[in-house]
Amino acid sequence: MRIRLIVRGRIGRDPEAEIVDRYLKRLPWECRVTELPDRGGAGMPPREGHARTILLDERGETLDSPAFAARIGRWRDEGVRELRFGIGAADGFTPDERAGADMLLSLGRMTWPHMLARAMLAEQLWRASAILSGHPYHRAGQD
Numbered sequence: 001m002r003i004r005l006i007v008r009g010r011i012g013r014d015p016e017a018e019i020v021d022r023y024l025k026r027l028p029w030e031c032r033v034t035e036l037p038d039r040g041g042a043g044m045p046p047r048e049g050h051a052r053t054i055l056l057d058e059r060g061e062t063l064d065s066p067a068f069a070a071r072i073g074r075w076r077d078e079g080v081r082e083l084r085f086g087i088g089a090a091d092g093f094t095p096d097e098r099a100g101a102d103m104l105l106s107l108g109r110m111t112w113p114h115m116l117a118r119a120m121l122a123e124q125l126w127r128a129s130a131i132l133s134g135h136p137y138h139r140a141g142q143d
Contacts, residue, residue, distance in 0.1 A: 001075075002082040003031040003125060006045065008089040009038050009114045016115035023122035028129050044086050044097060051082035052102040055093050056117060060104030069128035071103075076132075085125075087117055 003024075011017045024031045034045070047053065052075055063071065075083065086093065086101070098104060107120055130137035 001029050001080065003027060003029050004082055004084045005031070005033045005087070005118065005121070006036065006084055007033065007087040007114065007118060008036050010035050011115055011118060014115060016119050019119040020122045023119075023126040026126050026129075028133070031125075038089055044084070044100075047082075047084070049081050050079060051084055052080050053084045053086065053100065054103045054105050055086040055088065055098060055101040056107060056121065057088070057092060057098060057101075057104040058106055058109070058111065059098075060106035062106045062108065065124060065127050066131060068105075068124060069131035072125075072128045073132050085121060087114055087121070 005024075011020065020033075024033070044053065044055075072083065085105075086097075088097075093101075107117060112120065127137060129135075
């Protein structure tokens with residue numbers, strides 16, 4: 001399975017970029033980041049093959065880490081080849097983009113800067129891979 005992050009804005013070499021890189025390099029899945037301009041230009045590129053598009057959106061579903069991992073595991077087991085995670089511009093996604101997504105995912109009810117949202121998503125992807133492999137990284141609920 002491949003992971004593709006399609007994000008508005010450039011992260012540059014900020015400290016947040018180091019956090020994102022640290023987690024993405026640990027993923028057992030191939031991962032690619034596509035940065036789009038903050039404004040204008042093309043939006044989410046068309047899907048290629050058997051993929052799921054997940055947009056980070058404040059109106060989206062709020063999952064805990066085990067449920068997020070389970071969703072990824074289910075898609076993997078169904079033969080999904082690519083998960084495309086979108087992080088939109090400051091105004092989010094258009095109604096058409098939201099309607100075309102397979103899932104809207106919220107990182108919580110608070111608004112997060114793009115750089116932190118990208119770092120939080122990268123960490124949750126690593127955590128999901130750890131949960132799915134039985135790695136001890138995720139210790140929630142343990143006594």
